[in-house]
Structures are given as structure tokens and as C-alpha cells.
Amino acid sequence: MHGVDECQSGEPLPPAQVAREVLDRGDAHRAIAVSAIGLGAAGLIELAIAVLGGSVGLLSDALHNLADVSTSLVVFIGLRVSRRPPSDSHPFGWERAEDIAGLGVALAIWVSAALAGYLSIHKLFIHGSTTHVGFGIAAAAIGVIGNQVVARYKLRVGRRIQSATLVADAQHSWLDALSSAGAMIGLIGVAAGWSWADALAGLLVTGFICHVGYEVTSELIRHLIDAVEPGVVATAVVAATAVEGVSHAHVRARWMGRTLLVEVEGFVDPATRLDAAQATGRAVEAAVRAAVPEARVVRWTPKPID
Numbered sequence: 001m002h003g004v005d006e007c008q009s010g011e012p013l014p015p016a017q018v019a020r021e022v023l024d025r026g027d028a029h030r031a032i033a034v035s036a037i038g039l040g041a042a043g044l045i046e047l048a049i050a051v052l053g054g055s056v057g058l059l060s061d062a063l064h065n066l067a068d069v070s071t072s073l074v075v076f077i078g079l080r081v082s083r084r085p086p087s088d089s090h091p092f093g094w095e096r097a098e099d100i101a102g103l104g105v106a107l108a109i110w111v112s113a114a115l116a117g118y119l120s121i122h123k124l125f126i127h128g129s130t131t132h133v134g135f136g137i138a139a140a141a142i143g144v145i146g147n148q149v150v151a152r153y154k155l156r157v158g159r160r161i162q163s164a165t166l167v168a169d170a171q172h173s174w175l176d177a178l179s180s181a182g183a184m185i186g187l188i189g190v191a192a193g194w195s196w197a198d199a200l201a202g203l204l205v206t207g208f209i210c211h212v213g214y215e216v217t218s219e220l221i222r223h224l225i226d227a228v229e230p231g232v233v234a235t236a237v238v239a240a241t242a243v244e245g246v247s248h249a250h251v252r253a254r255w256m257g258r259t260l261l262v263e264v265e266g267f268v269d270p271a272t273r274l275d276a277a278q279a280t281g282r283a284v285e286a287a288v289r290a291a292v293p294e295a296r297v298v299r300w301t302p303k304p305i306d
């Protein structure tokens with residue numbers, strides 16, 4: 001797709017701000033790592049007590065929390081693997097390894113959704129029993145509190161560093177607290193004498209797992225099919241066109257793993273010397289990187305104006 005030709009100017013960000021964004025990214029990764037460790041622990045406690053007491057609501061919630069943790073884990077594995085340098089056999093590096101790992105995670109999430117759904121329906125029809133209800137309620141409460149704490153933490157860091165991803169992640173954790181509350185209400189229902197309440201809660205929480213599965217899978221497909229977030233191309237066009245000597249620009253962008261690759265064709269005066277065109281290219285690269293912080297590689301091709 002070719003970007004719209006834009007003539008308005010946008011001031012590129014100063015280098016200090018670019019450096020701050022790198023630091024902010026570190027903060028975001030730390031927030032995700034700390035949250036994942038906390039949720040992993042909560043999920044494992046829930047899983048152990050679900051197996052002990054036969055609660056499908058708690059089991060579904062445990063699987064949901066562990067599925068969320070596994071998606072965070074893939075982000076970190078992807079980060080490590082993608083650092084491997086390009087070679088003759090892998091000239092573009094190893095970045096897509098993350099998407100391949102993501103396929104495994106998506107599969108694991110859908111399998112856990114199917115398992116949770118099957119066990120819940122099975123329990124609903126055979127009127128299965130639930131034991132250790134008190135422990136179950138306590139484990140679900142850990143899920144509620146854990147997810148609430150994580151949601152607030154991500155929201156605080158996300159707002160401070162202005163990360164839309166982290167704020168969205170905080171909203172996800174808030175929904176997760178609701179999911180754990182569902183499992184808890186099911187168990188309270190069992191304690192009150194409604195034995196079917198746990199199976200019903202299991203079905204409800206299965207819905208939440210499907211939601212995670214849908215989010216992970218659609219994001220993965222967007223990446224694999226080379227889609228980019230709306231606004232990336234238009235923003236890069238504005239930034240490139242604002243550089244002196246560029247009359248207009250065509251921009252294409254694609255994700256390669258965690259790298260957003262931006263290709264800029266900039267139209268310059270045909271009389272421009274090669275070294276001047278290269279200097280313009282360096283300015284365009286800086287401007288595009290500043291305007292689109294997730295852009296890691298900017299490729300510049302000067303073209304003569306017709």
C-alpha cells in the first residue's frame with residue numbers, strides 16, 4: 001500500500017526522548033515480567049487445589065491464568081531468540097521465531113479452553129461433586145487479589161510511560177480478576193448447596209479462555225500476514241515528508257517478529273548529489289524512528305521527482 005502524499009510538517013522528536021522511550025520499554029518489560037511471576041504462582045496454587053477438590057471453575061481459572069503467563073513467556077523467549085545475529089543462512093535474523101512460538105501458545109490456549117469446556121459440561125450433566133470448597137474459595141480469592149494487584153501495577157506503570165499496550169494489558173488483568181471472581185462465586189454457590197454452580201462457573205471462565213485465545217490468535221495472524229497498526233504508514237509519511245529535500249514519500253511497513261520494518265521511498269530533486277541524498281536518508285530515518293517509536297529498521301530509497 002502506498003502512503004498518502006502529505007505536505008504538512010511534524011517536528012521530529014529530540015534524541016533524549018528516543019533514549020527515554022528505550023528506558024520506558026525496559027520498565028514495561030519489567031512490569032510484564034513481575035506480573036507474570038505473580039500470576040504464574042497464583043495459577044499453580046489454583047491448579048493444585050482444583051485437582052484436589054475437583055472444582056472445574058477453579059481449574060478453568062487456573063488454566064486461564066497460566067495461559068496468560070505463557071503469552072508473556074513467549075514475549076521474553078522471542079526477545080532472546082530474536083537477538084541472534086543474522087547469518088548467511090538467516091540473512092534477516094531470527095525474529096519470526098516469536099511468531100512460531102506464538103503458534104504453540106495459541107494451540108495450548110485453545111486446547112485448555114476445550115478441556116475446561118468439556119470438563120465443565122461433563123460435570124454439569126453428571127452432577128459431579130466438589131470437595132475442599134473452603135480451600136477452593138481461598139485459592140480463587142488469591143486469583144482475584146493477584147489479578148487486581150497486577151492490573152493496578154500495570155495501569156500505574158502504563159500511564160507513567162504512556163504505553164497503550166500496558167494500559168490495555170491492565171484492562172485484561174482487570175477482566176481476569178472478574179474471571180477469578182466467577183470461579184469464587186461458583187464455589188460459594190456450592191457451599192450454599194447448589195452443587196451445579198461450580199460447573200456453571202467453569203463454563204463462564206471457559207468463555208474468558210476463549211477470549212484470550214481469540215486475542216492471541218488474531219494478533220499472531222495479523223503479524224504473520226504482515227499487517228501493521230493503523231496510522232503507522234500515515235505517521236511515517238508525515239515524518240519523512242517533513243525532512244528538507246523530500247518532496248513526497250511512499251511508505252510501506254511490515255512486522256518481522258518484534259521488528260517493525262519501514263520502507264521509505266523519498267522523492268528528491270533529480271539533480272541531488274548521491275551523498276546529499278544519503279544524508280537526507282539519514283535524516284528521514286531519524287525522523288521516522290522518532291515518529292514511530294516501534295520502528296526498528298528504516299530503509300531509505302531516494303527516487304527522482306518526475
Ligand SMILES: [Zn+2]
Binds near residue numbers: 172173176212
Ligand atoms: Zn486473561
